[in-house]
Amino acid sequence: MMIKDARFITSAARSSQYPPENLPEVAFAGRSNVGKSSLINTLVNRKRLVKTSRTPGRTQLINFFLINESIMLVDLPGYGYAKVPEAVRRKWRPMIETYLTNRTVLKTVVLLLDIRRDVGDREHLFIDWLALHHLPVILVLTKADKLSKAVGNRRLHKIRLKINNPETPIFDFSAKTGKGREAIWQAIEAFI
Ligand code: GDP
Secondary structure, X not given: OOOOOEEEEEEEOOHHHOOOOOOOEEEEEOEOOOOHHHHHHHHOOOXXXXXXXXXXXXXXXXXXXXXXXXXXXXXXXXXXXXOOOHHHXXXXXXXXXXXXXXOOOEEEEEEEEEOOOXXXXXXXXXXXXXXXXXXXXXXXXXXXXXXOHHHHHHHHHHHHHHHOOOOOOEEEOOOOOOOOHHHHHHHHHHHO
């Protein structure tokens, strides 16, 4: 994917704050610190389009980024970080669910998982929930550079077996080396 232009459009908590539904959207979801900002920045070839936050859980709104005037990348707030106050956490779920269930231009959800972690109950529930709402998933295994090639491939294989859905594309990815970037773009483009 050639990136000619990438810019932040807006942050939203409520649907009234979303931009108009003119363009196909791709949403990114994952637990805080999984590498979501780094993935989006790598996809769009920008160092700090999404501020890589060293304080996990700081991005508590839905952020919209316009790419090449033709695709909207949507950064959903990270979930599951213990240090986030309960009151904040309680608002997340409806905020994310409202977006995912009402957005007619949403084409696919990129779900991020650290390649070193097993697919947890939370991720399984989320994947089932997305299927129920007919939202295709792309699974991205982040921080692949933290493992050797052999161990990384074993993890990829194991997670693929666990997900057990041939329609779900799964990629290993590294923001450090750029591994997986092109393949992830191709999967995204196939859905839009
Ligand atoms: P977010 O909270 O999901 O947006 O995660 P960030 O993108 O801010 O990354 C969280 C931490 O993981 C940061 O310290 C990043 O530098 C690091 N990180 C993210 N992606 C990678 C990766 O592919 N490889 C390595 N080694 N570290 C990464």
